[in-house]
Amino acid sequence: MAYEEKTDWLPDDPINEDDVNRWEKGIKDAHTDLAAHKNDMNNPHNTTKAQVGLGNVDNVQQASKTEFNSHMNDTTRHITSAERSNWNAKETPAGSQSKADTAERNAKAYTDELAARRDNPNQVTKAQVGLGNVDNVLQASKAEFSSHTNDTTCHITSDERTKWNNSQLFKITADNGTQKINLTSGTFYEALKDLGSVSFYGTNAVTDNPSSGSLRGMQLVGQPGIGIGYAVDVSGNAWWFYYNANHTKVNWYPIETITGAQSKVNDHAKNQTLHISSMERTKWNSGQLYPLTTDKGQRIQIKNGGSLFDLPTGFYFGAAVQNLPGDDKAAWYYYDITEVSAELAPPQGLKKIVATRSFDNQTWIGIIHKEGDFLGWKRLITDGDFNSMTWYDLTLINGNKVGGRKPQYAVWGNQVFTRGEVVSPDFNSVFAILPAEARPSTQKSMAATLFGTTGTSKYIAETNGELRLVGKHANIEANITGVSLDNNFTL
16 A cells, blocks of 8 residues: 655635545545554564563474454554544544554554564564464573483383383382391291292290391292292391292201301311321322222233233233243233333333233233344243142053053153153163153153162153163162162253
8 A cells, every 4th residue: 555645735724524534544445554554463673582571492492372462452552433424524634644644654663663573562462473382491402302311311211111021020128228028926937938039037935946146148040839038137146048839838047156067177187087297298199100900909901912011000910911921821910010210221212021821820921122122922930739649650661561650740840851661671770751841851860779689770851752661780689679760860
């Protein structure tokens, strides 16, 4: 709207209808603009939140209807109907025009001034701009808000919420931290059997109290009807206990005290049967650690075909072993082997082997000398060997006959013994032949006594085993009935 102001009035100019209409239109337009401005709720003055005292807050709520109505009823800023009637009243042309012009100018000036103001001329409140519920305090910035939102220290995660929601809610103690169960009568069994882990207290009036005084303890449990735990009385005596579904009472067991344990330790320390002395320790530490037998103290078996000469010090047994002393490889032997190191007997050390045949108890000794040479087996001669001899029959040849006793021989050490009686046809022939083990290394000549008369004959043992009688010297030859073989010679 643009008001067309008339500035060329003359004193005698009449006021016509167009002038009045123009004035009324101008006033009406002014009122229309003013009313439009008044009814403009889109912040025509660009009023900021700082100008309404809310510069530090964000826009989270619109103005209330109450605040808006308060502004509408403000008679200071708004005209009344009477004022409107006065403005519309007729005047003289000049006066009316002057007043109209003045009113128009004032209205326009006021409207322009009001439109240009940025200091909240209409006193718009925080409620009118949608922030009625907000206090004028400094709000967090978006960065601060994001920082707080991402703070995992002061906030919980979904997993933590699940964990805490699933945590145990059963109380082990009372709210003040003391025992949860307090008994002055009854039994611990009845009070505890249907509970989980829990702290408890009972006086000496509790019938299954193991102490003569009051008792405090803790039950640890795996499932209803089964429990274990411990308890301590006012004197410091302690017990552990347990029960299960098959029991009808708590089973109490005393826990050893320091004094009691020390006493037992002292008694144990004094027990000379269980402990060794310093002398015994020194003796045993100085003992031989090399095993001579199996862990059970038995001889070590030699595998069939094993070499006897390769074995270290120890006690052995076996059959079909290489280098055994006898001629029966299937026989069992006991072997005692001892060694001397090469350091003490260079260059190869020494080895002694004692071999005993199990079935006849014959024993041999063998030596491997320091150069590694085996010196052969030497059989031990026992008292049995001296006290007993094995006699073997001689087979007579060349017409010689058995006399009063059967002719026999025996080998005893390095001696060959013969006995019996021979009837010689000529006193010049071989009457028997000895086996190889009974033959002398050189010819042996002995005197043989004649039977039936006084006299002798020459008794010869050849290296090939031949036994012969050569010649006779008799008191009465016709009385000779035989020749005695009771004699001996060395091999």
